[in-house]
Amino acid sequence: MGDLRLQPILRGGLGGVLAGLAPASAGPLLMLPALALLWSVADQRRPAGVWGFLAVLVSHRWLLGLHPLTWMGVPALLSLPVAVSLWVLCATAAALLLLLWSVLARRLKTGDGSSWTPGAVLLLALVWAGVELALEGSPLFWIGVGGSVLPLDRPLAGLARWVGSGGLALVQLVWGWGLWQIWCQRGRRLRLWLSTFVLAHAVGA
Template sequence: MVRVGTRHLKSNFQFLILKFPKNGQLAFAFAGGILMGMTPAPINAWFLAWIALVPLWILVATPSLKSKLALGFAWGLGFHGLALSWIIGLHPLTWMGVPWLASLAIALFCWLFITIWGALLVALWAGSFKFLEKTSSLRSPNRLFWTLARVLVGTAIWCGLEGIWSSGPLWWTSLSYTQSPHNLLILHLGQLTGPSAATAAIVAVNGLLAESWLQKQLPATPLLLRPSTRLSVASFLSPAKIYLAIAATLLLSLHLIGFNLYSYPLLTLLKLR
Protein backbone atom coordinates (compact mmCIF):
# COMPACT_ATOMS: atom_id res chain seq x y z
CA MET A 1 0.00 0.00 0.00
CA VAL A 2 1.38 3.41 -0.97
CA ARG A 3 0.23 6.22 1.26
CA VAL A 4 0.55 9.97 1.02
CA GLY A 5 2.63 11.51 3.82
CA THR A 6 0.51 13.70 6.04
CA ARG A 7 3.49 15.81 7.12
CA HIS A 8 4.04 16.73 3.47
CA LEU A 9 0.36 17.59 3.08
CA LYS A 10 0.45 19.78 6.17
CA SER A 11 3.45 21.74 4.89
CA ASN A 12 1.68 22.26 1.56
CA PHE A 13 -1.43 23.59 3.32
CA GLN A 14 0.64 25.99 5.35
CA PHE A 15 2.58 27.15 2.29
CA LEU A 16 -0.66 27.96 0.48
CA ILE A 17 -1.88 30.09 3.38
CA LEU A 18 1.42 31.84 4.03
CA LYS A 19 1.45 33.09 0.44
CA PHE A 20 -1.24 35.56 1.54
CA PRO A 21 0.12 38.65 3.34
CA LYS A 22 -1.03 38.85 6.96
CA ASN A 23 -3.26 41.88 6.38
CA GLY A 24 -4.65 40.17 3.31
CA GLN A 25 -5.58 37.12 5.37
CA LEU A 26 -7.47 39.27 7.87
CA ALA A 27 -9.25 41.12 5.06
CA PHE A 28 -10.13 37.82 3.37
CA ALA A 29 -11.56 36.44 6.61
CA PHE A 30 -13.45 39.67 7.30
CA ALA A 31 -14.92 39.58 3.78
CA GLY A 32 -16.18 36.05 4.42
CA GLY A 33 -17.87 37.29 7.58
CA ILE A 34 -19.47 40.13 5.64
CA LEU A 35 -20.89 37.59 3.19
CA MET A 36 -22.41 35.66 6.08
CA GLY A 37 -23.74 38.91 7.53
CA MET A 38 -25.63 39.54 4.29
CA THR A 39 -27.76 36.44 4.76
CA PRO A 40 -30.39 37.74 7.23
CA ALA A 41 -32.68 40.75 6.79
CA PRO A 42 -32.63 43.28 5.27
CA ILE A 43 -30.46 41.79 2.48
CA ASN A 44 -31.80 38.23 2.86
CA ALA A 45 -29.08 36.61 0.73
CA TRP A 46 -29.51 33.36 2.69
CA PHE A 47 -27.82 31.25 -0.01
CA LEU A 48 -24.47 32.94 0.72
CA ALA A 49 -24.34 31.05 4.03
CA TRP A 50 -23.33 27.92 2.12
CA ILE A 51 -20.06 29.48 0.94
CA ALA A 52 -19.35 32.32 3.39
CA LEU A 53 -17.44 30.15 5.87
CA VAL A 54 -15.11 28.79 3.18
CA PRO A 55 -12.55 31.65 3.42
CA LEU A 56 -12.11 31.19 7.17
CA TRP A 57 -11.89 27.41 6.86
CA ILE A 58 -9.13 27.78 4.28
CA LEU A 59 -7.21 30.31 6.36
CA VAL A 60 -7.54 28.18 9.49
CA ALA A 61 -4.75 26.01 8.05
CA THR A 62 -2.25 28.64 9.18
CA PRO A 63 0.26 27.12 11.65
CA SER A 64 0.14 30.00 14.16
CA LEU A 65 -2.46 29.77 16.93
CA LYS A 66 -2.33 33.54 17.37
CA SER A 67 -3.08 34.03 13.67
CA LYS A 68 -5.96 31.56 13.82
CA LEU A 69 -7.53 33.43 16.73
CA ALA A 70 -7.15 36.75 14.89
CA LEU A 71 -8.63 35.34 11.68
CA GLY A 72 -11.60 33.87 13.52
CA PHE A 73 -12.15 37.15 15.32
CA ALA A 74 -12.01 39.09 12.02
CA TRP A 75 -14.58 36.76 10.43
CA GLY A 76 -16.80 37.08 13.48
CA LEU A 77 -16.61 40.88 13.40
CA GLY A 78 -17.77 40.87 9.80
CA PHE A 79 -20.65 38.47 10.38
CA HIS A 80 -22.01 39.59 13.72
CA GLY A 81 -21.26 43.25 13.08
CA LEU A 82 -23.36 43.35 9.91
CA ALA A 83 -26.06 40.95 11.09
CA LEU A 84 -26.55 42.95 14.29
CA SER A 85 -26.23 46.41 12.75
CA TRP A 86 -29.96 46.93 13.33
CA ILE A 87 -29.14 47.54 16.99
CA ILE A 88 -27.87 50.99 16.04
CA GLY A 89 -31.51 51.73 15.22
CA LEU A 90 -32.08 52.11 18.95
CA HIS A 91 -30.72 55.62 18.49
CA PRO A 92 -32.10 58.18 19.16
CA LEU A 93 -33.41 57.54 22.66
CA THR A 94 -34.29 61.16 23.17
CA TRP A 95 -37.94 60.18 23.62
CA MET A 96 -36.83 58.53 26.87
CA GLY A 97 -35.15 61.70 28.01
CA VAL A 98 -31.65 60.47 27.07
CA PRO A 99 -29.42 63.18 25.52
CA TRP A 100 -28.58 62.75 21.84
CA LEU A 101 -24.86 62.02 22.29
CA ALA A 102 -25.50 59.68 25.20
CA SER A 103 -28.11 57.87 23.11
CA LEU A 104 -25.61 57.40 20.28
CA ALA A 105 -22.99 56.13 22.72
CA ILE A 106 -25.44 53.63 24.23
CA ALA A 107 -26.48 52.28 20.82
CA LEU A 108 -22.87 51.95 19.63
CA PHE A 109 -21.80 50.26 22.86
CA CYS A 110 -24.61 47.70 22.63
CA TRP A 111 -23.75 46.96 19.00
CA LEU A 112 -20.00 46.67 19.60
CA PHE A 113 -20.39 44.59 22.76
CA ILE A 114 -22.68 41.99 21.19
CA THR A 115 -20.59 41.93 18.01
CA ILE A 116 -17.38 41.28 19.95
CA TRP A 117 -19.16 38.66 22.05
CA GLY A 118 -20.09 36.75 18.91
CA ALA A 119 -16.65 37.28 17.33
CA LEU A 120 -14.97 35.75 20.37
CA LEU A 121 -16.99 32.58 19.76
CA VAL A 122 -15.60 32.28 16.23
CA ALA A 123 -12.07 33.02 17.45
CA LEU A 124 -12.42 30.28 20.04
CA TRP A 125 -13.60 27.89 17.34
CA ALA A 126 -10.59 28.66 15.18
CA GLY A 127 -8.16 28.21 18.05
CA SER A 128 -9.70 25.10 19.60
CA PHE A 129 -10.12 23.46 16.20
CA LYS A 130 -6.39 23.73 15.62
CA PHE A 131 -5.63 22.43 19.10
CA LEU A 132 -7.87 19.40 18.68
CA GLU A 133 -6.45 18.76 15.23
CA LYS A 134 -2.92 18.71 16.65
CA THR A 135 -3.70 16.52 19.65
CA SER A 136 -6.05 14.02 18.00
CA SER A 137 -5.60 11.29 15.42
CA LEU A 138 -6.90 13.37 12.55
CA ARG A 139 -3.61 13.04 10.69
CA SER A 140 -4.34 9.57 9.47
CA PRO A 141 -2.29 8.36 6.49
CA ASN A 142 -5.62 7.91 4.74
CA ARG A 143 -6.21 11.41 3.38
CA LEU A 144 -9.93 10.87 2.79
CA PHE A 145 -10.48 9.78 6.39
CA TRP A 146 -8.32 12.65 7.69
CA THR A 147 -10.27 15.27 5.76
CA LEU A 148 -13.73 13.94 6.63
CA ALA A 149 -12.70 13.70 10.29
CA ARG A 150 -11.45 17.27 10.10
CA VAL A 151 -14.84 18.41 8.78
CA LEU A 152 -16.70 16.36 11.38
CA VAL A 153 -14.65 17.72 14.29
CA GLY A 154 -14.87 21.29 13.00
CA THR A 155 -18.65 20.98 12.74
CA ALA A 156 -18.97 19.40 16.19
CA ILE A 157 -16.87 22.12 17.83
CA TRP A 158 -18.92 24.89 16.24
CA CYS A 159 -22.21 23.29 17.31
CA GLY A 160 -20.85 22.68 20.80
CA LEU A 161 -19.78 26.30 21.19
CA GLU A 162 -23.13 27.51 19.92
CA GLY A 163 -24.82 25.20 22.42
CA ILE A 164 -22.88 26.81 25.27
CA TRP A 165 -23.53 30.25 23.79
CA SER A 166 -27.27 29.55 23.65
CA SER A 167 -27.42 29.24 27.44
CA GLY A 168 -26.81 33.00 27.70
CA PRO A 169 -29.08 35.94 26.84
CA LEU A 170 -27.08 37.13 23.79
CA TRP A 171 -27.54 34.11 21.52
CA TRP A 172 -28.92 36.14 18.62
CA THR A 173 -26.90 35.28 15.53
CA SER A 174 -26.61 31.53 15.28
CA LEU A 175 -25.69 30.25 11.82
CA SER A 176 -29.16 28.70 11.66
CA TYR A 177 -30.53 32.25 11.80
CA THR A 178 -29.06 32.87 8.34
CA GLN A 179 -31.64 30.60 6.72
CA SER A 180 -34.65 32.28 8.31
CA PRO A 181 -37.27 32.84 7.05
CA HIS A 182 -36.62 31.85 3.43
CA ASN A 183 -35.02 28.40 3.38
CA LEU A 184 -37.88 26.47 4.94
CA LEU A 185 -36.46 23.08 3.97
CA ILE A 186 -33.33 23.52 6.06
CA LEU A 187 -35.23 25.23 8.86
CA HIS A 188 -37.49 22.19 9.19
CA LEU A 189 -34.44 20.13 10.13
CA GLY A 190 -34.93 21.82 13.47
CA GLN A 191 -37.70 19.31 14.15
CA LEU A 192 -34.95 16.72 14.59
CA THR A 193 -32.35 18.41 16.78
CA GLY A 194 -33.32 22.06 17.05
CA PRO A 195 -31.37 24.91 15.43
CA SER A 196 -28.10 22.98 15.71
CA ALA A 197 -29.17 20.84 12.73
CA ALA A 198 -29.16 23.83 10.38
CA THR A 199 -25.91 25.08 11.90
CA ALA A 200 -24.23 21.70 11.45
CA ALA A 201 -25.41 21.52 7.84
CA ILE A 202 -23.97 24.94 7.00
CA VAL A 203 -20.61 24.30 8.69
CA ALA A 204 -20.20 20.84 7.14
CA VAL A 205 -20.97 21.95 3.59
CA ASN A 206 -18.64 24.94 3.90
CA GLY A 207 -15.93 22.72 5.32
CA LEU A 208 -16.17 20.23 2.47
CA LEU A 209 -16.05 23.01 -0.13
CA ALA A 210 -13.00 24.51 1.56
CA GLU A 211 -11.25 21.14 1.74
CA SER A 212 -12.01 20.61 -1.94
CA TRP A 213 -10.32 23.91 -2.79
CA LEU A 214 -7.31 23.13 -0.60
CA GLN A 215 -6.86 19.71 -2.17
CA LYS A 216 -7.09 21.24 -5.63
CA GLN A 217 -4.08 23.43 -4.87
CA LEU A 218 -1.92 20.43 -3.97
CA PRO A 219 -0.04 18.26 -6.47
CA ALA A 220 -2.34 15.68 -8.05
CA THR A 221 -1.89 12.48 -6.04
CA PRO A 222 -4.36 9.64 -5.51
CA LEU A 223 -5.92 9.27 -2.10
CA LEU A 224 -4.94 5.66 -1.62
CA LEU A 225 -3.24 3.14 -3.90
CA ARG A 226 -3.49 -0.58 -3.33
CA PRO A 227 -1.44 -3.10 -5.32
CA SER A 228 -4.48 -5.20 -6.13
CA THR A 229 -6.70 -5.86 -9.10
CA ARG A 230 -9.66 -4.17 -7.42
CA LEU A 231 -9.36 -0.43 -7.96
CA SER A 232 -11.27 1.88 -5.68
CA VAL A 233 -13.25 4.89 -6.82
CA ALA A 234 -10.66 7.08 -5.11
CA SER A 235 -8.04 5.99 -7.65
CA PHE A 236 -10.12 7.42 -10.51
CA LEU A 237 -11.27 10.68 -8.92
CA SER A 238 -9.11 13.47 -7.58
CA PRO A 239 -9.55 14.29 -3.87
CA ALA A 240 -10.93 17.73 -4.74
CA LYS A 241 -13.70 16.22 -6.87
CA ILE A 242 -14.54 13.66 -4.20
CA TYR A 243 -14.99 16.31 -1.49
CA LEU A 244 -16.97 18.50 -3.87
CA ALA A 245 -19.25 15.56 -4.69
CA ILE A 246 -19.72 14.79 -1.00
CA ALA A 247 -20.61 18.44 -0.33
CA ALA A 248 -23.17 18.49 -3.15
CA THR A 249 -24.67 15.17 -2.04
CA LEU A 250 -24.90 16.33 1.56
CA LEU A 251 -26.52 19.63 0.58
CA LEU A 252 -29.09 17.91 -1.63
CA SER A 253 -29.82 15.17 0.92
CA LEU A 254 -30.39 17.64 3.74
CA HIS A 255 -32.82 19.64 1.62
CA LEU A 256 -34.68 16.46 0.69
CA ILE A 257 -34.95 15.48 4.35
CA GLY A 258 -36.16 18.98 5.13
CA PHE A 259 -38.72 18.78 2.34
CA ASN A 260 -40.02 15.51 3.75
CA LEU A 261 -40.45 17.12 7.18
CA TYR A 262 -41.96 20.22 5.59
CA SER A 263 -44.54 18.12 3.73
CA TYR A 264 -46.04 16.67 6.90
CA PRO A 265 -48.58 18.85 8.73
CA LEU A 266 -47.45 19.68 12.25
CA LEU A 267 -50.44 17.88 13.80
CA THR A 268 -49.51 14.69 11.94
CA LEU A 269 -45.97 14.85 13.29
CA LEU A 270 -47.26 15.38 16.83
CA LYS A 271 -49.48 12.30 16.51
CA LEU A 272 -46.55 10.22 15.24
CA ARG A 273 -44.57 11.19 18.30
Protein backbone atom coordinates in the same frame (compact mmCIF):
# COMPACT_ATOMS: atom_id res chain seq x y z
CA MET B 1 5.39 39.09 1.41
CA GLY B 2 3.08 41.77 2.79
CA ASP B 3 0.31 40.76 0.38
CA LEU B 4 0.67 37.10 1.34
CA ARG B 5 0.33 37.97 5.01
CA LEU B 6 -2.79 39.98 4.30
CA GLN B 7 -4.53 37.20 2.39
CA PRO B 8 -5.89 35.38 5.48
CA ILE B 9 -7.15 38.68 6.95
CA LEU B 10 -8.89 39.49 3.68
CA ARG B 11 -10.47 36.04 3.52
CA GLY B 12 -11.62 36.37 7.12
CA GLY B 13 -13.00 39.84 6.44
CA LEU B 14 -14.87 38.84 3.29
CA GLY B 15 -16.25 35.72 4.97
CA GLY B 16 -17.44 37.75 7.95
CA VAL B 17 -19.27 40.26 5.76
CA LEU B 18 -20.96 37.46 3.79
CA ALA B 19 -21.97 35.72 7.03
CA GLY B 20 -23.40 38.97 8.37
CA LEU B 21 -25.48 39.55 5.25
CA ALA B 22 -26.73 35.95 5.01
CA PRO B 23 -29.50 35.93 7.66
CA ALA B 24 -31.38 38.89 6.21
CA SER B 25 -30.89 38.15 2.53
CA ALA B 26 -29.59 35.02 0.80
CA GLY B 27 -29.29 32.49 3.64
CA PRO B 28 -27.09 29.49 2.73
CA LEU B 29 -26.17 31.04 -0.63
CA LEU B 30 -23.99 33.46 1.32
CA MET B 31 -23.48 31.52 4.55
CA LEU B 32 -21.85 28.46 2.97
CA PRO B 33 -19.17 30.46 1.09
CA ALA B 34 -18.69 32.49 4.28
CA LEU B 35 -18.09 29.31 6.28
CA ALA B 36 -15.73 27.97 3.60
CA LEU B 37 -13.69 31.16 3.97
CA LEU B 38 -13.76 30.72 7.75
CA TRP B 39 -12.36 27.19 7.44
CA SER B 40 -9.57 28.57 5.27
CA VAL B 41 -8.38 30.63 8.27
CA ALA B 42 -9.79 28.53 11.13
CA ASP B 43 -6.38 27.84 12.66
CA GLN B 44 -5.33 31.51 12.53
CA ARG B 45 -6.62 33.50 15.46
CA ARG B 46 -6.58 37.00 14.04
CA PRO B 47 -8.34 36.26 10.71
CA ALA B 48 -10.88 34.07 12.53
CA GLY B 49 -11.50 36.90 14.99
CA VAL B 50 -11.99 39.33 12.10
CA TRP B 51 -14.55 36.91 10.63
CA GLY B 52 -16.51 36.86 13.88
CA PHE B 53 -16.26 40.61 14.45
CA LEU B 54 -17.53 41.55 10.99
CA ALA B 55 -20.19 38.83 10.92
CA VAL B 56 -21.86 40.24 14.03
CA LEU B 57 -21.11 43.87 13.15
CA VAL B 58 -23.05 43.43 9.90
CA SER B 59 -25.82 41.11 11.16
CA HIS B 60 -26.45 43.15 14.34
CA ARG B 61 -26.53 46.55 12.65
CA TRP B 62 -30.18 46.67 13.73
CA LEU B 63 -28.88 47.66 17.17
CA LEU B 64 -28.22 51.14 15.77
CA GLY B 65 -31.95 51.36 15.09
CA LEU B 66 -32.56 51.41 18.84
CA HIS B 67 -31.32 55.02 18.82
CA PRO B 68 -32.72 57.25 20.24
CA LEU B 69 -32.79 55.39 23.56
CA THR B 70 -34.66 58.11 25.41
CA TRP B 71 -37.60 55.71 25.74
CA MET B 72 -35.33 53.61 27.98
CA GLY B 73 -34.38 56.59 30.10
CA VAL B 74 -31.01 57.17 28.41
CA PRO B 75 -30.20 60.90 28.02
CA ALA B 76 -30.43 62.11 24.41
CA LEU B 77 -26.74 63.06 24.27
CA LEU B 78 -25.68 59.57 25.36
CA SER B 79 -28.15 57.66 23.21
CA LEU B 80 -26.03 57.21 20.06
CA PRO B 81 -22.76 56.47 21.94
CA VAL B 82 -24.58 53.82 24.00
CA ALA B 83 -26.12 52.19 20.89
CA VAL B 84 -22.78 52.17 19.06
CA SER B 85 -20.97 50.81 22.13
CA LEU B 86 -23.50 48.00 22.46
CA TRP B 87 -23.12 47.17 18.76
CA VAL B 88 -19.32 47.08 18.93
CA LEU B 89 -19.41 45.14 22.21
CA CYS B 90 -21.46 42.35 20.59
CA ALA B 91 -19.04 42.22 17.65
CA THR B 92 -16.06 42.11 20.00
CA ALA B 93 -17.61 39.26 21.98
CA ALA B 94 -18.07 37.32 18.73
CA ALA B 95 -14.44 37.98 17.79
CA LEU B 96 -13.29 36.59 21.15
CA LEU B 97 -15.44 33.47 20.73
CA LEU B 98 -14.02 32.88 17.25
CA LEU B 99 -10.52 33.42 18.59
CA LEU B 100 -11.07 30.68 21.19
CA TRP B 101 -12.60 28.40 18.55
CA SER B 102 -9.55 29.04 16.38
CA VAL B 103 -7.22 28.02 19.22
CA LEU B 104 -9.09 24.71 19.46
CA ALA B 105 -8.96 24.31 15.67
CA ARG B 106 -5.20 24.82 15.71
CA ARG B 107 -4.77 22.18 18.41
CA LEU B 108 -6.89 19.67 16.50
CA LYS B 109 -4.91 19.87 13.26
CA THR B 110 -3.15 16.74 12.05
CA GLY B 111 0.47 16.07 12.99
CA ASP B 112 1.85 17.69 9.85
CA GLY B 113 -0.43 20.71 10.39
CA SER B 114 -1.92 20.49 6.91
CA SER B 115 -5.59 19.78 7.66
CA TRP B 116 -8.14 18.30 10.05
CA THR B 117 -9.42 14.77 10.27
CA PRO B 118 -13.19 14.31 9.71
CA GLY B 119 -13.51 13.65 13.44
CA ALA B 120 -11.82 16.96 14.25
CA VAL B 121 -14.09 18.81 11.82
CA LEU B 122 -17.13 17.23 13.45
CA LEU B 123 -15.88 18.14 16.93
CA LEU B 124 -15.28 21.76 15.92
CA ALA B 125 -18.75 21.92 14.37
CA LEU B 126 -20.29 20.39 17.52
CA VAL B 127 -18.54 22.94 19.74
CA TRP B 128 -19.83 25.76 17.55
CA ALA B 129 -23.38 24.39 17.55
CA GLY B 130 -23.29 23.93 21.32
CA VAL B 131 -22.16 27.49 21.96
CA GLU B 132 -24.77 28.81 19.54
CA LEU B 133 -27.50 26.92 21.41
CA ALA B 134 -26.23 28.24 24.74
CA LEU B 135 -26.32 31.82 23.44
CA GLU B 136 -29.84 31.57 22.03
CA GLY B 137 -31.27 32.66 25.36
CA SER B 138 -29.24 35.87 25.32
CA PRO B 139 -31.27 39.05 24.67
CA LEU B 140 -28.63 40.32 22.21
CA PHE B 141 -28.31 37.09 20.23
CA TRP B 142 -30.33 37.74 17.10
CA ILE B 143 -29.59 34.87 14.76
CA GLY B 144 -26.78 32.38 14.21
CA VAL B 145 -25.63 29.98 11.53
CA GLY B 146 -28.47 27.58 12.33
CA GLY B 147 -31.19 30.18 11.88
CA SER B 148 -29.69 31.81 8.81
CA VAL B 149 -31.48 29.40 6.44
CA LEU B 150 -34.76 31.30 6.84
CA PRO B 151 -36.60 32.74 5.03
CA LEU B 152 -34.83 31.71 1.80
CA ASP B 153 -34.31 27.96 2.26
CA ARG B 154 -37.45 26.52 3.84
CA PRO B 155 -36.71 22.87 2.87
CA LEU B 156 -33.40 23.02 4.72
CA ALA B 157 -35.07 24.79 7.64
CA GLY B 158 -37.47 21.84 7.80
CA LEU B 159 -34.51 19.67 8.75
CA ALA B 160 -34.69 21.37 12.15
CA ARG B 161 -37.63 19.08 12.95
CA TRP B 162 -35.09 16.28 13.26
CA VAL B 163 -31.88 18.00 14.36
CA GLY B 164 -32.89 21.39 15.80
CA SER B 165 -31.20 24.71 15.10
CA GLY B 166 -27.94 23.40 16.54
CA GLY B 167 -28.04 20.56 14.04
CA LEU B 168 -28.58 23.04 11.20
CA ALA B 169 -25.52 24.97 12.36
CA LEU B 170 -23.48 21.76 12.50
CA VAL B 171 -24.59 20.66 9.01
CA GLN B 172 -23.73 24.03 7.48
CA LEU B 173 -20.34 24.13 9.16
CA VAL B 174 -19.50 20.70 7.76
CA TRP B 175 -20.72 21.80 4.32
CA GLY B 176 -18.55 24.90 4.61
CA TRP B 177 -15.53 22.73 5.34
CA GLY B 178 -16.49 20.53 2.38
CA LEU B 179 -16.65 23.54 0.08
CA TRP B 180 -13.18 24.62 1.17
CA GLN B 181 -11.86 21.11 0.53
CA ILE B 182 -13.43 21.09 -2.95
CA TRP B 183 -11.70 24.39 -3.68
CA CYS B 184 -8.35 23.12 -2.40
CA GLN B 185 -8.66 19.86 -4.36
CA ARG B 186 -9.85 21.52 -7.57
CA GLY B 187 -13.33 20.10 -7.66
CA ARG B 188 -12.77 16.63 -6.25
CA ARG B 189 -15.59 15.23 -4.10
CA LEU B 190 -18.04 17.76 -5.52
CA ARG B 191 -20.49 14.96 -6.29
CA LEU B 192 -20.42 13.73 -2.69
CA TRP B 193 -20.94 17.25 -1.38
CA LEU B 194 -23.90 17.83 -3.70
CA SER B 195 -25.41 14.48 -2.72
CA THR B 196 -25.45 15.40 0.98
CA PHE B 197 -26.85 18.84 0.12
CA VAL B 198 -29.73 17.37 -1.91
CA LEU B 199 -30.42 14.66 0.69
CA ALA B 200 -30.66 17.19 3.53
CA HIS B 201 -33.16 19.25 1.54
CA ALA B 202 -35.19 16.15 0.68
CA VAL B 203 -35.41 15.13 4.34
CA GLY B 204 -36.37 18.64 5.41
CA ALA B 205 -38.95 19.23 2.69
